Amino acid sequence: MEIRHLQTFQIVVEEQNLIQAAMRLNYSQPTVTKHLQHLEEEIGLPLFEKVDNRKKLTKTGEILYEHAKNILNELYTLQKKVKENKGEKQIIRVCGLDDYCDRFFLPQIVHFQKKNKNVLLEVYSVNSSDDTLKKVIHNEADFGIISGRPLPSDISYHCIDYDDLVLFASSELANDPSKKEEYLTKFPVLLDHRAPFIKFEVLKKGAQFPNAIHCDSDEGIKSAVLNQPYLGIIATGRIKKEIASETVTILETYSSNVPIKLIALTKNLSNPIFQDFYSLVSKASGS
CATH class of the missing domain: 3.40.190.10 (Periplasmic binding protein-like II)
Structure with missing residues (x-):
């Protein structure tokens, strides 16, 4: 079972649309379909079924989805720890609307980098709070800032405005x-x-x-x-x-x-560098 096939499967489930999933993965739609077919062939059971003319996960698909999320999250954590052990610079990725990045992230990044010269920070602008939340949940960003969204239990947050x-x-x-x-x-x-x-x-x-x-x-x-x-x-x-x-x-x-909430995956905050950054942005808000 290939990791890229699991990644494709996870994004298709989250997006609920093959075209949107293909755009996000930077794959063609036939490639996405082929990845899903490979998974079904390996498992020997269908992952999707049609209900009222809509594709929904089968019971097997639901089980695979939960395990795929855990596997991909653990893989990301492993890759990050290996890089740290090799002495490579640690990367912190943050995202949010332009205005949120300008108001909350950028002023604190200057102070943070002065004290943490071996940490690289990457700032990504997104179009909506929903996009921000997706990126944090899928480990495509380490921190995000969102407005008024309910959060899953594995996300930590601090209200900053x-x-x-x-x-x-x-x-x-x-x-x-x-x-x-x-x-x-x-x-x-x-x-x-x-x-x-x-x-x-x-x-x-x-x-x-x-x-x-x-x-x-x-x-x-x-x-x-x-x-x-x-x-x-x-x-x-x-x-x-x-x-x-x-x-x-x-x-x-x-x-x-x-x-307005600063968010991060709770398990990522066990990393002292991540916890320091989270605390800095939280305290700077004065909330």
Whole structure:
């Protein structure tokens, strides 16, 4: 059983879509399909079944998925420890929205590297908190910063700030909150239907949007609202500068004090270097 086949299987299960999994793995779709076929041939049982015209994991697939996650996590830990033992520089990978990286990671990285010259830090920008969480869960990043997401039990977190979840518009397009209903009939609303805080704080509380368009990129929502005739739902941390300059108008606040969390896999914090970095960013927030 090849490690790359297990990696492909895990990503396909997480993405629930062959095309998206192929893009993330940088494979062609036929390659992804071939990896899954190899696994099924080796195991001798199907990993997926069709239920109501949708592919779902079989019982065998569920068992393999749980073990594949553990195997791949242990492999990553082993590779990291071997590198440390060889005297290679340790790497800390962090990720989050541009704004979160600028506000929380970059100011502390300067101080951290002065005290830890043998540690390399890599900063990756992502499009959404969901992408950040996926990267941390899959060991593609060591630390992440997310907004208002429920977390699995193997993730440690520290609340470092708070955001508000709002409906906003370019002030040139719509600058009177009392006309919100009128604006909603005129302009489409960009929002991430799959984001838990939007599901529970907006949609399940009865908010109605005549024309809602799913967009899973906070940067995409911000850019479209600033440059095109759209409204958008976003956390205020993403548009602080625009709020201060009155470039945008807040039409409605759905939820106040949404927690912004620094996250990491709990088992990775047994590494003293990782724990030091986690503590530094946590304490710097003052939360």
